[in-house]
Amino acid sequence: xxxxxxxxxxxxxxxxxxxxxxxxxxxxxxxxxxxxxxxxxxxxxxxxxxxxxxxxxxxxxxxxxxxxxxxxxxxxxxxxxxxxxxxxxxxxxxxxxxxxxxxxxxxxxxxxxxxxxxxxxxxxxxxxxxxxxxxxxxxxxxxxxxxxxxxxxxxxxxxxxxxxxxxxxxxxxxxxxxxxxxxxxxxxxxxxxxxxxxxxxxxxxxxxxxxxxxxxxxxxxxxxxxxxxxxxxxxxxxxxxxxxxxxxxxxxxxxxxxxxxxxxxxxxxxxxxxxxxxxxxxxxxxxxxxxxxxxxxxxxxxxxxxxxxxxxxxxxxxxxxxxxxxxxxxxxxxxxxxxxxxxxxxxxxxxxxxxxxxxxxxxxxxxxxxxxxxxxxxxxxxxxxxxxx
Amino acid sequence: xxxxxxxxxxxxxxxxxxxxxxxxxxxxxxxxxxxxxxxxxxxxxxxxxxxxxxxxxxxxxxxxxxxxxxxxxxxxxxxxxxx
Numbered sequence: 001x002x003x004x005x006x007x008x009x010x011x012x013x014x015x016x017x018x019x020x021x022x023x024x025x026x027x028x029x030x031x032x033x034x035x036x037x038x039x040x041x042x043x044x045x046x047x048x049x050x051x052x053x054x055x056x057x058x059x060x061x062x063x064x065x066x067x068x069x070x071x072x073x074x075x076x077x078x079x080x081x082x083x084x085x086x087x088x089x090x091x092x093x094x095x096x097x098x099x100x101x102x103x104x105x106x107x108x109x110x111x112x113x114x115x116x117x118x119x120x121x122x123x124x125x126x127x128x129x130x131x132x133x134x135x136x137x138x139x140x141x142x143x144x145x146x147x148x149x150x151x152x153x154x155x156x157x158x159x160x161x162x163x164x165x166x167x168x169x170x171x172x173x174x175x176x177x178x179x180x181x182x183x184x185x186x187x188x189x190x191x192x193x194x195x196x197x198x199x200x201x202x203x204x205x206x207x208x209x210x211x212x213x214x215x216x217x218x219x220x221x222x223x224x225x226x227x228x229x230x231x232x233x234x235x236x237x238x239x240x241x242x243x244x245x246x247x248x249x250x251x252x253x254x255x256x257x258x259x260x261x262x263x264x265x266x267x268x269x270x271x272x273x274x275x276x277x278x279x280x281x282x283x284x285x286x287x288x289x290x291x292x293x294x295x296x297x298x299x300x301x302x303x304x305x306x307x308x309x310x311x312x313x314x315x316x317x318x319x320x321x322x323x324x325x326x327x328x329x330x331x332x333x334x335x336x337x338x339x340x341x342x343x344x345x346x347x348x349x350x351x352x353x354x355x356x357x358x359x360x361x362x363x364x365x366x367x368x369x370x371x372x373x374x375x376x377x378x379x380x381x382x383x384x385x386x387x388x389x
Numbered sequence: 390x391x392x393x394x395x396x397x398x399x400x401x402x403x404x405x406x407x408x409x410x411x412x413x414x415x416x417x418x419x420x421x422x423x424x425x426x427x428x429x430x431x432x433x434x435x436x437x438x439x440x441x442x443x444x445x446x447x448x449x450x451x452x453x454x455x456x457x458x459x460x461x462x463x464x465x466x467x468x469x470x471x472x
Contacts, residue, residue, distance in 0.1 A: 017456070262399065307455075317428075317469070
């Protein structure tokens with residue numbers, strides 16, 4: 001194949017993937033100019049045939065293509081998906097979750113990739129995981145509720161601090177601050193003794209045992225290291241690098257942690273992705289999540305259908321659910337909305353607001369008994385030029 | 390702590406480019422559509438902020454498509470509506 005032929009392929013009006021396939025197929029072969037011309041025009045022709053026809057009802061086809069295999073999915077699967085005993089919702093519940101565009105999935109989880117320096121060494125990977133996994137104060141020492149002196153004493157264990165690579169001062173400062181900020185509990189004072197490595201809390205009201213025990217509870221559970229939303233981190237080696245899997249998700253905060261690869265780390269929380277990375281990343285997340293959920297169940301749905309659904313959900317700049325609070329509920333036509341769910345409310349509101357239905361969609365025209373504007377029904381007039389050769 | 394990262398570096402974020410006025414005109418006339426018929430993107434979308442697009446700009450998005458290899462898509466930058 002000659003260089004000029006390559007340029008003609010690259011200039012042809014066919015998808016990038018087809019171009020590359022054609023180049024791959026023809027390179028290293030002897031093709032004459034005439035043969036090449038025929039091949040190229042045939043490929044372009046063939047590509048034209050594979051394109052969807054104008055006015056084809058792609059939405060219905062997508063709905064049926066996802067819906068039918070959906071009936072074969074397990075209704076309730078909350079099983080442990082292979083990866084490191086982290087519980088992930090799969091099957092139909094997960095698919096519904098994706099299409100409903102829930103703010104938080106029922107089992108949020110992250111896959112955290114590390115930068116090269118950290119990803120090859122188990123201990124360094126573990127260091128990053130300490131920064132991420134939420135650790136309550138009781139993991140750093142013994143907590144004693146002293147009923148005689150009405151105080152809660154935390155005897156910090158220096159070995160734990162060495163292992164977790166965090167300084168005692170940091171924890172001593174953070175613990176009282178976080179109890180005030182996160183739990184909105186302020187009726188206490190605290191005192192720290194760095195030499196003895198003790199942290200002491202007193203309730204303001206010295207008479208009440210109830211206050212003391214409540215304070216002890218807060219002290220025990222205050223998160224002093226890691227990110228609050230991430231309950232558990234599992235380090236696993238995959239294809240020569242260490243990857244962190246988490247239970248709980250907080251993309252924004254994890255991106256701030258040193259050693260985290262901010263170009264590959266991902267979460268299964270679609271709303272979070274579209275917040276932090278933008279709507280286009282959200283669209284990709286919907287496609288990836290839906291496809292992997294279906295694939296895990298052994299169902300193969302063509303990606304085009306899922307892409308259509310994802311495009312519709314992300315069309316207006318934010319992730320919208322498919323349903324009465326999203327795409328279906330924001331349709332222009334009153335009759336179309338009324339035909340979906342909560343009929344009476346829509347008709348009543350439309351009457352009050354003096355809405356007009358211009359009968360352009362499918363549903364409305366079916367209701368009033370007119371031909372729908374799809375397929376052959378969309379063609380109004382075909383003009384045949386008189387001066388045709 | 391690491392400094393703020395660029396969202397465009399993330400594998401899930403496709404390439405975003407601001408289109409020139411002529412390009413927008415050709416695009417709209419080739420599909421015979423108007424501005425507001427384009428899909429939207431909010432002005433405070435992280436990718437929009439990263440390339441510095443303003444309200445009213447049209448953004449060309451070059452997606453890595455599983456079917457076509459590369460696919461172009463367009464979005465109009467609009468203000469996020471108040472809830």
